[in-house]
Amino acid sequence: MNRNNIYIGIRFILLILAQVLIFNDLNFYGFINPMVYIMFLFWYPIKENRVIFLLLSFLLGLIIDMFSDTTAIHAAATVSIAYFRAPMMRFVFGINYEFQSFRLEQTSMVQQLTFLTLLILAHHTIFFTLEIFSFAHSGLILKKLMLTGLGTLVLCFLLRALFSREKQ
Amino acid sequence: MQRIIDFILRYRTFILFLFLLFLSLILTVRSHSYHRSKFFNSANWISGVVYNSRDNITSYFKLKEENTFLLEENNRLRHLLFNRPFTDSVAIDSSEVGYEILPARIIKNSYAQSENYLTINKGYSHGISQDMGVITSTGILGIVEHSTKNYSAIQSVLNTKSNINAKIQNTNHFGSLTWNTDRYDVVQLEDIPRLVTLTVGDTIVTGAMSSIFPEGVPIGVVMDFKLETSASFYTINVGLFNDMTNLSTAYVITNLSKTEIEELESNIADEQE
Structure with missing residues (x-):
């Protein structure tokens, strides 16, 4: 148990509590409930074991599901973006994210925003498609996806500004 | 054999990903049948x-509002x-009691999803079981879907799976x-x-x-209705009496003659086969 693992654990629990106690009850504009727990995947270290990362993401989604009575939709969406996080990072940060010296804090704000947007877009697309589960309602899926996605993006960006370590 | 193991080790993250995705999809798809997975609910x-x-x-922050509700009720x-009409005696025979009511607090509410569930702080140790009706002082709320020792998950009327028998007051025309x-x-x-003949209001x-709710629990009023020339049924929008966004207490209804009714119904079903 080093310091990093403890940080990850604390972040895991706090993000779940924030999600289920605060953000699930926001109901802004009637239905916008930002899914801020995606920040766990944004902040998770890059060099860690990917198997553990996948399992943790699945567990995170499943716990959120348990609290919000959505069977396993959050879990499916979260595990998918956990798997596709590496290709997304390669797309946003270029090949150099694989180097030992790469740190998320050293990248530009635009790059971080793009990365976050990609994560949220993929997550919400899977989530709302599974939630509504029929293509007859594609208009509804699109509306929920866009508005909730925007809400999530704004809040995640604020969280990032609040809690990310300073640039060195 | 060596090559198979090599293959698995090489693609272990991908295989794990597929497995987890498959697992969550199975759990989700299975839940689209009537009753959901036992483990993953609130x-x-x-x-x-x-x-x-x-x-x-x-x-504590809602106490004042709740007091007003209680006073109104x-x-x-x-x-x-x-x-009530004057009678000189009061029936105390317990065999004539048809329903028992149990108060509960709603500790989790949702209305923004397509399948909404509520959670109340009473479970099977308080006598709650599946398919009991849940109402508030103003109207209908939902049906108990799953209960653990101290908590129950309730399928809200705001759920695409919900299907409750309802009728127009003072008539016998019923629908779902x-x-x-x-x-x-x-x-x-x-x-x-x-x-x-329908009118708005x-x-x-x-x-x-149904044996879940007593007859005549208020639901809402007709807001508007449509009748297409070729259709033989109305499409009616009903405005709910309950404010589904602001709920704190509920009553769970136990129908004491439910087992008897269900037995009778299953007998009929058996005979028809």
Whole structure:
């Protein structure tokens, strides 16, 4: 148990509590409930074991599901973006994210925003498609996806500004 | 053999990903049948404890509002009590009691999804079991779907799987109540035949066709209705009496003759086969 693992654990629990106690009850504009727990995947270290990362993401989604009575939709969406996080990072940060010296804090704000947007877009697309589960309602899926996605993006960006370590 | 193991080791993250995705999809798809997976709902003890401790704190902020609700309800009940027809005796025979009522606190509510569930702080140790009706002082709320020792998950009327027997007050024209996910204060009443005369503002109450709710629990009023020339049934929008966004207490209804009714119904079903 080093310091990093403890940080990850604390972040895991706090993000779940924030999600289920605060953000699930926001109901802004009637239905916008930002899914801020995606920040766990944004902040998770890059060099860690990917198997553990996948399992943790699945567990995170499943716990959120348990609290919000959505069977396993959050879990499916979260595990998918956990798997596709590496290709997304390669797309946003270029090949150099694989180097030992790469740190998320050293990248530009635009790059971080793009990365976050990609994560949220993929997550919400899977989530709302599974939630509504029929293509007859594609208009509804699109509306929920866009508005909730925007809400999530704004809040995640604020969280990032609040809690990310300073640039060195 | 060596190559197979090499292959698995090389693609272990991808295989794990597929496995986890498959697992969550199975859990989701299976839940689209009538009753959901037993384990993944908010009636378990972890979420029960978390939501209950939140309720312990936030309930103080709503006390004033709740008092007003209670006063209104008391007022209504007293009105009924003082204006009932005069009788010189009171029936105390317990065999004549048809329903038992149990109060509960709603510790989690949702109305923004397409399948909404509520959680209450009473479970099977308080005598709650599946398929009991849940109402508030103003109207219908939902049906108990799953209960653990101290908590129960309730399928809200705002759930696409919900299907409740309802009728127009003072008539015997009944239909079923469903939800099309559009608005959290409007549900749909289907299967009312076209020969019925409807007016906007008619009250909709629960029907006598199910053993879950007593007959005549208020649901809402007819907001608007459509009747296409070729259709033989109305499409009716019903505005709910309940404010589904602001709920704190509920009553769980136990139908004491339910087992008897169900036995009878299963006998009939057996004979028909």
